[in-house]
Amino acid sequence: GENVEQHPSTLSVQEGDSAVIKCTYSDSASNYFPWYKQELGKGPQLIIDIRSNVGEKKDQRIAVTLNKTAKHFSLHITETQPEDSAVYFCAASKRSQGNLIFGKGTKLSVKP
């Protein structure tokens, strides 16, 4: 079955710097890759997603890139702010099945 590896497990950056979180997946049939942000005491919330028919998607300070050949995708956050501090999860799924397989999460800390 699908396996999703996520790195790093913790990431600390200065406010204003960029942050990059990387994920790899094992099943070449996976075609949907969402990213979730989980703030303290809350459930995960979708922040951006990408489908396998595009290589990059951007939403303000957040972007996701997908390399299908290498089977990896990355989350890029530019101009980080303290409110970006949270745990971020990547996930992968096949549209035909639909169940998300999650990475183990990255705890991002943005220092003011």
Added chain:
Amino acid sequence: DVKVTQSSRYLVKRTGEKVFLECVQDMDHENMFWYRQDPGLGLRLIYFSYDVKMKEKGDIPEGYSVSREKKERFSLILESASTNQTSMYLCASRPGTGGWETQYFGPGTRLLVL
């Protein structure tokens, strides 16, 4: 706004007790999910349901059962709670039968089994 609510934020139970975790969504979603979240292990799927009275095992169903009598409600049952079931439990829902729709999570229930 899509809303997924869970009946309790915190629960403390004793070993051997039967525990019910309730989840309700208000967006008429077909699919509902139960995950547990543990440090360093991420989110692991316990059970899911794609329709009323339908249920499917996820990756770690042992020690759990579920019930979906109404479309909006999905219950997770620990028949005889054990200390290794101490965890954060997250419910989620998603519309449709494909895999590209957004999945919405509830706030979670932190369960402590003594």
